[in-house]
Amino acid sequence: MAGIQVVRSEWTKIRSVASTVWTLSLAVVVTIALGMLIAALSKNEFDNMSAREQLSFDPTFISFAGMSLGQLAMIVFGVLVVSNEYSTGMIRTSLAAVPQRGTFLAGKIAVATGLALAVGLATSFATFFLGQSMLGPHRAEIGDPGVLRAVIGGGFYMTLIAMFSMGVAAMLRSPMLSLGILMPFFFLISNILGNVGATKKIGRYLPDQAGSRIMQVVTPLDDDTPYGPWGGLAIMVAWVAAALLGGYLLLQKRDA
Template sequence: MAASQVLRSEWTKIRSVSSTVWTLSLAAVVTIALGILISLLSKNEFDRMSVKDRLSFDPTFISFAGMSLGQLAMIVFGVLVVSNEYSTGMIRTSLAAVPQRGMFLSGKITVAAVLALVVGLVTSFVAFFLGQAALGPHRASIGDPGVLRAVIGGGLYMTLIAVFSMGVATMLRSPMLSLGILMPFFFLISNILGAVSATKKVGRYLPDQAGSKIMQVVTPLGDDTPYGPWGGFGIMVLWVIAALLGGYALLKKRDA
């Protein structure tokens, strides 16, 4: 099967499964809605903030406050794109039609990544503009230094979260096992490791903590992170590559 046919086939699979469409929609709605809410709260609390908090105030990053929950929906999307075929047994048919497993996996990842990127960029820009409107006099402008990079970075971050999840799901094959590992990892474990002083230096190299740096414009006071926005983004890319390579290695090695 030609590469173009594989891409069309994967596109058909994704749009024909309602759960994948709903998870992308949920990712956008949650990210935008929570970002507006946190921006409104931040506006009302600004006058009561300490001098340190005001100096660290990052209106752009605040509008992405909903990303912490929105990324969970992107994780579900990435897992479902891969594991739906395993749970239904359709993987055997797919691999029979496309025996070149590298082409099969790359086609699936390409289609899902492009879709996640489109949704991620739209979500990021909408969350930014509505969040800044909610912040009122404390808002940032898209033309301010570093802001456009942060907004585009928000879309890239959501995309990489989905692709990383696809790599993990390819390795594990089971949707329940994949979600059972990824959800607690991103929602609890990573936050705990990043908050505890003994593990903070390790936590900053986890994919979500490193990748989220791309969305920051103002560096918080006392932040001694040894990398900047693009350095953190690069660390996240390495995590994604590792997950994809692991997924491909196992997909190539084992039976469907």
Template sequence: MAAVQVVRSEWTKIRSVASTVWTLGIAAVVTIALGVLISALVDRDWRNMPQEDRLAFDPTYVSFAGMSLGQLSMIVFGVLVVSNEYSTGLIRTSLAAVPQRGTFLFSKITVATALAFAVGLATSFVTFFLGQSMLGEHSTSLDEPGVLRAVIGGGLYMTLIAVFSMGVAAMLRSPMLALGVLMPFFFLVSNILGNVSATEKVARYLPDQAGSKIMQVVPPLDDDAVYGPWGGLGIMVLWVAAALAGGYALLRHRDA
């Protein structure tokens, strides 16, 4: 089957499964709603904010406060896109129709990545504009240095979270197992390691902590990271590439 036909087939599969479409919508709604809420709360409590926090205040990054929860749905989206066929048993039919396993996997990932990027980028811009409207006189604009990069970076971050999850799901196959690994990793392990002095320097190289650097315009006062915004995104890309390579290697050498 030609690669174009495989891509069309994968597009049809993703559209026909309501759960995958809903997860993208939930990711957008949660990210935007929480970002607006936190931005409004920050503006209201500005007078009570310590002076050191005001010096390092990053209005762009504040508007992305909902991203930490919104990425939960992007993780679920990435896992479902790849593992749904394993859980239903349709993977055997798909691989019989497309015996070239690399073509099968990367056509699926290409379509899902395009969808994730479209939703992630739109979400990032909407979150930014609504968040800044809530911050009032403490807001910023796309004309300011680094802001446009951060907003586009928000869309890239959400996309890469989804693609990383696709790679992990391709390795583990089971949606429950993949989610059981990814959820604790991003919401417990990464946070714990990042808040312990003995491991915080190692945690900076985890995909979420490195990748989120792209959304920062004003670095924290205690920031001594050796990489900048694009360097952090590059580290995240390496994690994603490793996950995809692992998924492809296992798909190629084992039975469906």
């Protein structure tokens, strides 16, 4: 099957599965709603902040507070896109139709990544503008230094989270096992490593912590992270590349 036919086939699969559509919709709603809520609360609390906290106040990053839960839906989306066929047994039919396993995986990843990027960018711009509307006089403007980079970076961040999940799902094949590893990794292990003094220097190199730097405009006064926004995004890209490479190599070596 030619590459364009593989892409068309994967697009049909994704849009015909209700769970993938719902997870993307949930990512949009949760990210925007929570971002607006946190922004509104931050506006009310601004005058009660210390001078040091006000200097570190990042209105752009505040509007992306919903990413912490929105990425949960992107993880589920990435896992389901790859592992649904394994759980239903349709993977044998798919690989029979596309014997070139690299082409098969590339087509699936390309379609899902394009969709995740479109949703991620739309969500990032929406949550920024709506979040800033909640901040009133403390808001940032899209033309302020670093803001447009952070907003576009928010879309890239959501996309890379989905891609990383696709790579892990391709390696593990099971949706339950993939989610059972990814959820604790992002929502428990990463937070613990990033907030405990003894492991903080390790945690900052995990994909979510490194990648989220692209959404920051104001650097906290006590921050000693040795890389900037683009360096953090590059670290996240390296994690994604490693996950996708692992998925490809295992797909090539084992039976369906």
